Amino acid sequence: MIVFRYLSREVLVTLSAVSAVLLVITMSGRFVKFLAQAASGQLDPGSLFLIMGFRLPGFLQLILPLGLFLGILLAYGRLYLESEMTVLSATGMSQQRLLGMTMVPALLVALLVAWISLSLAPKGALQFQLLLNQQDAMTEFDTLVPGRFQELNDGSRVTYTEQLSDDRANLGGVFISEKRFGVNKKDRGISVLVAEKGRQEVQKDGNRFLILENGYRYDGSPGMADYRAIKYDTYGVMLPKPEISEEVTDRDAMTTSSLFGNPELKAVAELQWRLSLPLLVFIVTLMAVPLSRVNPRQGRFLKLLPAILLYMAYLTMLISARGSLEKGNLSPALGMWWVHGLFLAIGLGLLYWEPLRLKLASRRTVKEMARG
Template structure:
């Protein structure tokens, strides 16, 4: 029991450290992407951390299996390097018993990954989709930031305001530049520029929103051409387009797992196979990591780290490719992703018994040579 607690603690501590580092790296990259969208006026900066929180289960369901795999390699590699595993082997610790002890923390990780994959991640993806839909319901000026040029309406409009009231109803120092297209959007009719000292938003009884600009100029056309014109105005009203809001969530990752069992579509069945594969992935990578962690103290514990990571990446890549093949109907849906798991299960078993078999054959050859 003491040895079991010691090994489990080493694995779980290394797992936590590795997973934390991977999580920070992945979340930083995703946060930068959302931050860029907020800078462009596509997202409200106030919802960035909320989106990241709901996306956390999706990150963890992929990070934890890799963290466990690397945790076993690093923790047991250190024990081999410091000859602690040699002492344990001398007291009767076999590879099979070591694997059995390692499967206990692996079971805890697998249960956590199953909870994330089957329950939390679909809820998080659905909540993120709802937030994005709510962002689409905002008008262009709800995400406007004073003192910054922002691309709005798919880059066809650039808006700037020096000042913006707290209720976002009054603006000062307004600049709006918009491309003018023909009705069929096939011909560029130049650029329309609006400049105003101040502006305000008005909501009519029918729900339409207007931007009322005061004391400014409107410039239409391309400078230098005959159709270019400049108009001074005291009051100018602009109808703000109503946002197109979709309440329907089409992302299959947001479908509850219980509902996937009742779907007959290839994409939904493939998604179910993927969610069930992640907990199983934990046990198979554990089976591969235990023999791969066995190193010679003279060689160092990082000798097998790169090949082990490549093996893990091959496993995950083939799973993703299999998922894509299931969605496109190139693989029988009844067969699923089980052949991929079976292949790497055989690889894990081969790694488990290869080293003892090699040592046994070498011992017999030595005996024959002496005889």
């Protein structure tokens, strides 16, 4: 029991440290991406941390299996390097018994990953999609920042204002440039609106209007000299009415209960993917235990790179099988299970290869001594 607690503590502590580092690296990259979208006006800056919170379970369900895999390699590698495993082996600690002890913390991680992948991650993905739908329904007044040119509609519209009131209803020093797309060449070009000030009006029926005052409108095509300039005292334009979509289209946001019995290939692939992540934990544990065995002369990092490549091959093949299943290139009965079967065989081979090799070597030595 003392040995079991010691090994479990070493694995779980290393798992926590590795997972924390991987989580920080992953979330930092995504945060920079969302921050760039917020800087361009595509997202509300105030919702960035909320978005990262919704995406956190999706990150954890992939990071925890890798963290456990690396945690076993690093923790047991240190024990082999410091000859602690040699002492344990001398007291009767076999690879099979070591694997059995390691499976206990692996079971805890698998249960956590199962809860995240089957329940928590879909809920987070659903809230993330609904939040993005709300962001898409926001008008340019909701994301406009004074003193910055902001692109909208994939760059076809550029808006700028020098001043913006706290309630986002009044603007000062307005510039709006919009590309015109028409069938005829004369209908294509650029419209530019400049105004001393402007305001947003919302009617009772929900329609929104932009009212500009004391400005000019310029219409024309770049490179042509037939620009038209119109001076106006008041200019009004109807803004698109925001519509918040409640439709869930992302497969990651579908509840697990709705995936059961769903004959669609995308639903079958998503369900098998969610079930594969907890199963992944046990198989990578099976591979990590024999891969952690190193010679003190070789160092603890000798097998780290091949082990990571093996893990990446496992995950890559799962993702590839998921895509093939969605496209109908794989039968649902075969699905992703063949990948797990393949790496289960690899794990068993790694576990029993070294004892088998030593047994064969000892027999060969006995035969040579008998001949001598």
